[in-house]
Structures are given as C-alpha cells and as structure tokens.
Amino acid sequence: MNKKMFGLILIAAMISIVIAGIVKKNVENEESISIQQLGVDLAEVASVEGLNKGDMSPDFELKTLDGEKVQLSELKGKKVIINFWATWCAPCKAEMPHMQNYYENYAEEENVEILAVNLTNLDNGITGVKSFVQDYGLTFPIPMDVDGSVGQMYQTITIPTSYMVDTEGRIQNKILGPMDEKMMKNFISNLD
Numbered sequence: 001m002n003k004k005m006f007g008l009i010l011i012a013a014m015i016s017i018v019i020a021g022i023v024k025k026n027v028e029n030e031e032s033i034s035i036q037q038l039g040v041d042l043a044e045v046a047s048v049e050g051l052n053k054g055d056m057s058p059d060f061e062l063k064t065l066d067g068e069k070v071q072l073s074e075l076k077g078k079k080v081i082i083n084f085w086a087t088w089c090a091p092c093k094a095e096m097p098h099m100q101n102y103y104e105n106y107a108e109e110e111n112v113e114i115l116a117v118n119l120t121n122l123d124n125g126i127t128g129v130k131s132f133v134q135d136y137g138l139t140f141p142i143p144m145d146v147d148g149s150v151g152q153m154y155q156t157i158t159i160p161t162s163y164m165v166d167t168e169g170r171i172q173n174k175i176l177g178p179m180d181e182k183m184m185k186n187f188i189s190n191l192d
Contacts, residue, residue, distance in 0.1 A: 051171055053173060056169055060150045064144065079188055084119055084145075084154065087123050100139065102185065110189075117145050119145050119151050126144065161174070167191070
C-alpha cells in the first residue's frame with residue numbers, strides 16, 4: 001500500500017510539473033503575442049523613465065486645499081520639494097509627519113518650499129483630503145491635482161514620488177517611495 005501511494009504521489013508530482021511547464025510556455029507565448037499585437041517596442045519601453053535629474057521641472061499652476069493659487073515658476077530662487085501623494089497610500093501616511101517636521105524645523109532657514117500635490121483625481125475627494133490634512137496637522141501647501149494633469153506631466157506612476165528641485169527650477173533628485181526627515185535634509189543640502 002505504501003509503495004502504491006508513493007507511486008501515485010510521484011506520478012501526480014510529475015504530471016503537475018509537466019502541466020506547470022505547459023502553462024508557463026503558453027503564458028509566455030500569449031504575452032509575446034499581445035506585445036507584438038500592440039506594436040510595442042520593448043527597447044523603447046525600457047528607455048522611458050520619466051523625469052530625471054537634470055531635467056527642467058515642468059511648470060504648473062494649481063489651487064491649494066485652502067483655495068490659494070500656487071505656481072511652481074513663482075518659486076524660482078527657492079528649493080522645492082514636489083511630493084505626489086494620496087490619502088489612501090500607506091507610505092504617504094508614513095512620510096507626512098516627517099515632511100511636517102522638516103517644514104516646521106528647517107524649511108525656512110534652508111529656503112525650501114514643500115508642495116505636496118494631492119492626486120485628487122485618484123483620491124477620496126476634497127473632504128477626505130481636508131480631514132487627512134487636519135488629522136496630520138499639515139501646514140505646508142497642498143496643491144490639488146483635480147484632473148490628474150500635473151501627475152501625468154511628471155509621469156507619476158508610483159506614490160509617493162518626490163522631486164527635489166533646485167533654485168533654478170532643475171530636478172536634482174527623484175525619490176520613489178517615502179522619505180524621512182533625515183533623507184529630506186540630505187537631499188536638500190545638495191541643492192543649489
């Protein structure tokens with residue numbers, strides 16, 4: 001009985017391995033067909049990285065949560081942290097207290113403005129953003145990207161994504177994922 005059971009288990013395992021191999025091969029073939037059908041050049045896709053160090057930061061104008069207009073080009077001469085976020089994003093939630101601490105303790109003396117651009121088109125509405133800002137005690141400007149155009153302009157795919165912009169409006173760093181206060185200080189110290 002034990003030999004029969006062992007034999008059945010061995011046969012079942014071999015059949016599973018063969019089926020897994022066939023499924024994997026079919027999936028790979030279907031993916032390559034779909035890529036070909038879409039006319040996508042993989043080398044071209046690999047070269048698209050979004051905005052990077054040395055690029056001029058695209059200008060934008062948005063209204064803040066407080067209803068005030070903010071335009072990036074009007075901040076020329078200041079160092080700017082542009083942060084893209086949403087209220088439902090756990091890493092964004094973790095990052096916000098660090099941004100607030102940096103803003104309160106260092107931003108003025110280091111000539112820095114934080115623009116925490118809320119991707120409102122992907123978020124829980126303006127009342128949800130207001131509640132979030134109040135709960136976290138945020139005092140830096142919260143521009144509202146209501147239609148998602150600024151997020152698209154900056155090619156923001158993952159959030160949070162932050163750009164460190166120098167006093168001339170040039171991107172010096174792009175950070176994917178959350179930052180803490182120490183990271184912000186280090187990045188800002190290297191900006192002109």
